[in-house]
Amino acid sequence: MAAKKTMTLNLTDAEMAVLDELSEKKDLSKTAVLRQALRLYQMVNMRIDRGEKLFFEDEAKKEKAEVMVL
Amino acid sequence: MSGIETFVQRRSDKELVSATILEGMAATDLLVVENEWRAERSSVMQELLSAGVARPNWPESLHWDWSRKVPELQLLASTGFGIVCEKRWQGVMITKSAGYFTRLEPDKGKPLLYVDYLEVAPWNWVIPQINRDGLYKTVGSTLFWRAVQQSEEEGFHGRVGLHALPQAEPFYEKVCRMRPLGRDASKQNLLYFELTRQQAAGFLKMGESK
Numbered sequence: 001m002a003a004k005k006t007m008t009l010n011l012t013d014a015e016m017a018v019l020d021e022l023s024e025k026k027d028l029s030k031t032a033v034l035r036q037a038l039r040l041y042q043m044v045n046m047r048i049d050r051g052e053k054l055f056f057e058d059e060a061k062k063e064k065a066e067v068m069v070l
Numbered sequence: 071m072s073g074i075e076t077f078v079q080r081r082s083d084k085e086l087v088s089a090t091i092l093e094g095m096a097a098t099d100l101l102v103v104e105n106e107w108r109a110e111r112s113s114v115m116q117e118l119l120s121a122g123v124a125r126p127n128w129p130e131s132l133h134w135d136w137s138r139k140v141p142e143l144q145l146l147a148s149t150g151f152g153i154v155c156e157k158r159w160q161g162v163m164i165t166k167s168a169g170y171f172t173r174l175e176p177d178k179g180k181p182l183l184y185v186d187y188l189e190v191a192p193w194n195w196v197i198p199q200i201n202r203d204g205l206y207k208t209v210g211s212t213l214f215w216r217a218v219q220q221s222e223e224e225g226f227h228g229r230v231g232l233h234a235l236p237q238a239e240p241f242y243e244k245v246c247r248m249r250p251l252g253r254d255a256s257k258q259n260l261l262y263f264e265l266t267r268q269q270a271a272g273f274l275k276m277g278e279s280k
Contacts, residue, residue: 002072002094027180032225036181039147039168046145 009034044069071095074216078155078206087155087206091216095150095162097140103152103159104137110192117200127199130235131189139164139187148186151216153209161190161209165217167224170231173251174264182229182264183221188213214246218270228270233260247273 011019022033044054054067071094077086092099111132118128142148147168153161163185170184188210196204214230221228233254234242239261242248248263265273 025179027177027227028225036168039145042146043169 071099076153076212077208078153078160078212079208081204081207089153089155089160089212091212092152092154093149093216095143095152097143099152099159100136100140100143100150100162103162104135106159107136107192114192114195114197114200114202117202118197121200123199129192129195129197130237134187134189136162136189142186149220151213151220153212155206159191160194160206161188161213163188163213163217165220167220167226172229172231172264172266173262174249174266177227177229177267180226180229181224182226182231183217183224185214185217185230185232188217188232210241211245214242215273218265218273221270222274227267228265228274229267230265230270231263233257233262235260 019030019033022028023030026033026036028036048054048069054069055064056067057064071092073090073092076089076091078089079085080087114129115132142164143150145166147166149165149167151163151165152159164187166184166186168181170182172178172180172182190209191205194204194206194209195202217230218228221230230248232242232248239250242263243250246263246265247269248265249269251262251264253259254262
């Protein structure tokens with residue numbers, strides 16, 4: 001694996017609670033959850049920069065909503 | 071690039087030959103791969119045409135172009151791996167480590183490592199119709215072993231998923247011991263395979279004892 005650097009991360013209680021929940025649900029360490037989030041955020045941003053759009057679709061309700069990414 | 075020492079087997083005399091699995095291929099590496107492999111692909115195509123082999127029996131990755139996969143490497147989620155033996159790229163693989171989730175119970179919904187592309191060099195292809203025996207074997211299975219290992223490193227417990235080209239289906243089912251989970255209409259109707267964490271443990275153990 002590539003060499004890694006260490007950083008300190010300050011999270012609110014609510015943010016930490018979500019990180020704990022995702023870590024438990026996905027069976028990943030907290031670091032791995034944040035790494036996943038960064039990779040997905042970069043992937044989404046690159047595709048939006050290329051002019052693509054991101055949608056959430058509910059097949060049952062036949063609903064489709066565009067996700068605005070900041 | 072970091073590397074792991076390994077061996078590949080020369081088909082002609084079954085001798086194990088020293089090789090290196092390299093991780094973190096850059097754009098220039100893929101361009102070198104394509105440059106090295108293109109000429110061999112052309113030779114294979116000429117031989118297939120001369121021998122009158124029907125197109126459905128041609129190697130399904132004959133049209134692949136690794137230089138077109140360069141943008142993939144810009145993603146943090148993508149990693150390029152290659153095996154070098156006797157100063158030539160013998161096989162290449164690109165994996166994705168975000169955005170893919172297990173379909174199989176009991177880990178359904180948990181992340182897995184997705185093998186986006188895996189190909190061995192054209193001189194390693196076995197094509198009996200044109201008397202090509204392939205130079206080295208175990209290149210594909212060694213790359214797959216590295217994917218399982220990467221899955222472990224990422225905290226995915228060895229879970230791996232991929233869509234296989236039809237000619238590669240027996241390889242993933244019998245050699246890699248993956249489970250076929252049906253054809254995927256959103257992916258050119260290719261058969262989707264998964265390796266569970268239990269199967270991964272067995273596969274890694276098998277690799278260590280090689």
